[in-house]
Amino acid sequence: MEEEQSEFRHWDELLPDVLGLIFSYLSLKELLEVIPCVCKSWSMAVMGPLCWQYIDLFQWSIRCQPHQLDRMLRMLVTRSSGSLRSLHVAGLQNESNFSFITENAGSLQVLRLSVSLISDSIVKQTAQRLSTLTFLDLTYCPKIGAQALEAIGKYCKLLETLCPNMMFLDVLGKVEAEDEANAIAGTMPRLKHLDLGFHLISTECVLNILPRCHQLERLIINVCVSVKLDRNFLTETYPYLEISLMTPVLICEDDESDDDECFAM
Numbered sequence: 001m002e003e004e005q006s007e008f009r010h011w012d013e014l015l016p017d018v019l020g021l022i023f024s025y026l027s028l029k030e031l032l033e034v035i036p037c038v039c040k041s042w043s044m045a046v047m048g049p050l051c052w053q054y055i056d057l058f059q060w061s062i063r064c065q066p067h068q069l070d071r072m073l074r075m076l077v078t079r080s081s082g083s084l085r086s087l088h089v090a091g092l093q094n095e096s097n098f099s100f101i102t103e104n105a106g107s108l109q110v111l112r113l114s115v116s117l118i119s120d121s122i123v124k125q126t127a128q129r130l131s132t133l134t135f136l137d138l139t140y141c142p143k144i145g146a147q148a149l150e151a152i153g154k155y156c157k158l159l160e161t162l163c164p165n166m167m168f169l170d171v172l173g174k175v176e177a178e179d180e181a182n183a184i185a186g187t188m189p190r191l192k193h194l195d196l197g198f199h200l201i202s203t204e205c206v207l208n209i210l211p212r213c214h215q216l217e218r219l220i221i222n223v224c225v226s227v228k229l230d231r232n233f234l235t236e237t238y239p240y241l242e243i244s245l246m247t248p249v250l251i252c253e254d255d256e257s258d259d260d261e262c263f264a265m
Contacts, residue, residue, distance in 0.1 A: 016041070020050025028060060049081040057089040058112070066093040073097060077104050085109050092116035102129035112137035123148035127155040137163040139195075146179035153187020160190060165197035165220070181205035185212040195220040202226050210238060220244040 014022075023035055023046055031051060036043040045051070055076050061069050069091060077084060077100065085107050091114075092098060098118045101111070109132055116138075124147055130136075133156045138144050144164060152159065162184065181201045184194065191213045197220055206227055210216065221227055222244055234243060 014041075016045040016048055017050055019045035020048045023051045024054065028056065047079060049079060049083045052076050052080040053083050053107075054086040055080070055084065055088070056086075058114075061090045062115075066091070070094070070097060074100060077101060080104065082106050086111075088112040090114045090116065092118060095119065095122040098122055099126055102126040105129050105132070108132055110135040112139075113141060114139040116141050117143055118148075119143040120145050120147040120151075124151045127151040130156050132158060134158050135161040137161075139163050139165050146183045149180055150183040150187055153183060157190065159188060161193040162188065162191060163193075163195040165195045165199070165222075178202060178205050181209060185209040189213060190215055192217045194218070197222040200226060203228050210241070216241055218242045218244070 019042060023031060023042075026035065031046055035046045057069070057073065057076070060072070064072070069089070070093075073089060074097075077087070082104060084104055086109060087101065088110075089112070093116075095118055098113070098116070099122060101108075105111075106129075108130065111130070111133055112135075114137060118141060120143070123144070127148075130152070133152075136152065136156070136159060141164070149164065152162075164180070178201060180199070181196070182205065184191070185205075185208045189212060192215055194209070194213065194216060199221075201221075203226065206219075206221060206229065209219075216238075217240065219241065220243075227245065229243070229245060234241065
């Protein structure tokens with residue numbers, strides 16, 4: 001009986017690396033508030049990098065104050081000790097945080113930074129640190145323009161997915177939408193998935209992207225109202241390409257009315 005029991009090890013006797021791998025499946029709240037209180041060995045394990053290779057702060061970051069986000073982001077990225085592979089966060093309010101992320105991005109493959117105030121200048125300064133990226137989500141980042149996208153294309157040669165889609169109000173009055181599309185076409189030939197929703201780009205821009213991003217498998221151009229594409233041409237020329245093109249539909253309030261009063265949905 002004693003021999004059988006000796007084959008098993010108590011939870012608190014597991015190696016920190018093993019515990020770290022197990023704990024990586026837990027929620028952020030459990031990792032920060034529950035696990036450290038169980039025992040000393042668990043507390044030590046949750047401080048190690050294996051728990052923080054994949055950091056998802058999205059839900060928490062959209063509810064917290066900017067100073068709380070700054071502190072949490074820096075604490076968890078520091079814990080990753082250079083092993084960070086995926087980071088999802090929203091609402092970065094200062095560029096020093098973006099710079100800090102890139103300083104710890106030696107293994108980073110997936111970066112999601114929605115609704116963040118990062119600019120062309122900081123991206124140009126730090127893009128060379130993001131050379132391992134394969135997935136970049138810049139959804140609703142209104143300060144990102146052609147210069148940032150060109151720097152990303154120059155240094156992020158492994159990039160396969162790019163999502164710089166915008167909110168409608170953010171693109172109003174923006175004059176460089178075509179420059180952004182041309183920066184993508186000129187520097188990102190390995191892209192497989194591209195989301196340009198709400199961008200004020202032209203049909204010409206899309207037709208410039210397609211042959212130059214020749215590995216493209218999926219293109220999202222929802223509500224790009226200036227884009228007019230021939231479905232038959234696309235099917236014949238790019239048979240393996242999936243295109244999502246949702247445009248506003250004009251709906252009449254009363255089909256029988258004489259004044260044809262319509263509105264966009």
